Amino acid sequence: MSVERKKSPRPAKPAKPVRTGPVKPRGGERSGSEAARQANQAGQASRAGAGPAPQASAYPAAPESPGRRLIPVERLFPETGPPFPQLAEELQAYAGLLAAACPLKPKHRALLARAVRDLSRDLTRDRGSGLAPNYLSDKAKLAAYVRYFLPWNLLRLGRLLAALPLDPPEGAHILDAGAGPLTFVQALWLARPDLRGRALRFTCADSAPAGMRLGLALFSALAGQTPWEIRLVHASFPRCLEGPYDLIALVNVINEQMLGLERGGSRGGGRDDLAETLLASLAPAGRLLVVEPGTRMCGRRISGLRRALLEAGGRALAPCTHQDACPLGRPDAKGWCHFNLSVRGAPAWLAALSAEAGLPKKSLSLSFLLAAGPDAQASPGPSVAGTYRVVSEDFPLPGRAQASAGRYGCGPAGLALLVSRERGLVPGDAVRPAEGGSGAGPSKDPKTGAVQIEL
Ligand SMILES: C[S@@+](CC[C@H](N)C(=O)[O-])C[C@H]1O[C@@H](n2cnc3c(N)ncnc32)[C@H](O)[C@@H]1O
Numbered sequence: 414m415s416v417e418r419k420k421s422p423r424p425a426k427p428a429k430p431v432r433t434g435p436v437k438p439r440g441g442e443r444s445g446s447e448a449a450r451q452a453n454q455a456g457q458a459s460r461a462g463a464g465p466a467p468q469a470s471a472y473p474a475a476p477e478s479p480g481r482r483l484i485p486v487e488r489l490f491p492e493t494g495p496p497f498p499q500l501a502e503e504l505q506a507y508a509g510l511l512a513a514a515c516p517l518k519p520k521h522r523a524l525l526a527r528a529v530r531d532l533s534r535d536l537t538r539d540r541g542s543g544l545a546p547n548y549l550s551d552k553a554k555l556a557a558y559v560r561y562f563l564p565w566n567l568l569r570l571g572r573l574l575a576a577l578p579l580d581p582p583e584g585a586h587i588l589d590a591g592a593g594p595l596t597f598v599q600a601l602w603l604a605r606p607d608l609r610g611r612a613l614r615f616t617c618a619d620s621a622p623a624g625m626r627l628g629l630a631l632f633s634a635l636a637g638q639t640p641w642e643i644r645l646v647h648a649s650f651p652r653c654l655e656g657p658y659d660l661i662a663l664v665n666v667i668n669e670q671m672l673g674l675e676r677g678g679s680r681g682g683g684r685d686d687l688a689e690t691l692l693a694s695l696a697p698a699g700r701l702l703v704v705e706p707g708t709r710m711c712g713r714r715i716s717g718l719r720r721a722l723l724e725a726g727g728r729a730l731a732p733c734t735h736q737d738a739c740p741l742g743r744p745d746a747k748g749w750c751h752f753n754l755s756v757r758g759a760p761a762w763l764a765a766l767s768a769e770a771g772l773p774k775k776s777l778s779l780s781f782l783l784a785a786g787p788d789a790q791a792s793p794g795p796s797v798a799g800t801y802r803v804v805s806e807d808f809p810l811p812g813r814a815q816a817s818a819g820r821y822g823c824g825p826a827g828l829a830l831l832v833s834r835e836r837g838l839v840p841g842d843a844v845r846p847a848e849g850g851s852g853a854g855p856s857k858d859p860k861t862g863a864v865q866i867e868l
Pocket residue numbers: 546547548549562563566590591592593594595596597618619620621624648649650651663664665666669670671672673
């Protein structure tokens with residue numbers, strides 16, 4: 414298996430793909446390595462058939478009743494229904510794919526937990542020191558990445574991809590920039606069985622090809638015979654851009670210093686250049702998906718990128734329900750835009766490794782942005798336009814009757830403290846305040862300065 418390599422300066426013509434055509438599961442030039450063959454065998458057991466298109470689900474409860482004045486519109490992260498239970502089952506079986514594609518000698522297995530811990534420390538602190546640029550070319554780091562970060566990301570990203578209104582058409586061209594072990598492609602496969610029969614073309618690009626090769630072996634094992642065509646390109650962003658793309662995915666990469674976000678640009682920040690470059694690479698109906706861990710630093714960077722995208726003519730489709738400035742992106746904002754999900758669906762083997770590494774997880778946290786170019790019609794979907802996206806858990810309000818609870822929502826009045834008797838809202842829900850509440854009055858939440866909407 415080979416990887417197309419791109420050298421600087423950017424070639425005038427798009428480089429010839431070395432590897433084209435649908436991924437074939439067994440042997441031959443396509444899957445190439447022994448690792449791929451073994452992983453393919455292991456994958457036989459874990460494949461699931463195609464199913465219905467997952468949708469962001471509406472609340473199960475009746476929409477409106479006395480004392481329940483936040484009308485439910487959409488639940489982004491349901492705990493039941495698609496992508497469960499398949500996602501959980503396939504992740505449980507994923508250990509077999511890993512063992513076949515990336516076998517560990519006993520002495521390396523003994524060092525795995527420590528390698529996971531060290532890599533976690535390096536990945537979560539601000540870059541600039543620590544990680545070498547092509548850290549995934551290091552065998553021990555790559556082994557730690559695919560056994561810990563990759564499966565957690567498959568679960569986190571799978572939950573998100575199952576919820577988002579992504580509908581790449583037949584023949585769509587999708588770029589996964591900073592692809593690593595093809596996390597995005599694998600998560601899309603796991604979370605969107607309705608897309609498995611569609612002829613999709615993926616260009617996966619990374620400055621470190623070793624991770625992509627291993628990811629391809631894992632994907633081949635997972636997917637078997639598939640109409641998805643995967644092309645690996647060894648190139649740095651933005652040289653890997655050719656476009657136009659129907660979808661560009663940037664997953665866990667904008668906190669990588671190498672993307673140049675922090676280097677500055679023509680209008681006071683590299684984000685402006687990045688935003689323009691990305692929008693210029695999208696097809697007219699194309700989509701851009703940026704996903705990062707839900708840390709303050711990453712949430713702030715996504716808000717910054719959103720601002721730059723909107724200034725460049727782009728549109729924010731999710732999680733935003735409006736096109737105004739991000740209230741959580743202001744320098745004085747107390748919080749940042751992120752969502753905490755339960756770890757439901759995490760396989761036992763992953764929980765055990767996490768505990769062994771001293772990194773047990775109680776929740777999954779992510780920040781994300783789904784955006785479109787200026788020509789996109791939907792902005793955001795008509796169902797969520799004008800609603801508030803819940804961005805916190807419910808919390809009791811001191812001095813209030815116990816029936817009242819608060820939660821922060823982001824919507825037409827900016828950041829709002831939504832006070833109502835509603836219970837059971839979770840981060841990611843989109844809600845519409847019912848008529849008859851006091852609306853956005855003069856009261857402000859003393860903690861954040863958010864407008865207070867009483868219902
Ligand atoms: C944290 S990993 C994420 C990999 C994958 N997207 C995932 O979510 O698991 C970041 C990846 O971005 C790649 N990367 C960083 N800067 C890059 C650049 N300028 N161009 C291409 N790839 C880059 C790294 O080599 C690494 O594989």
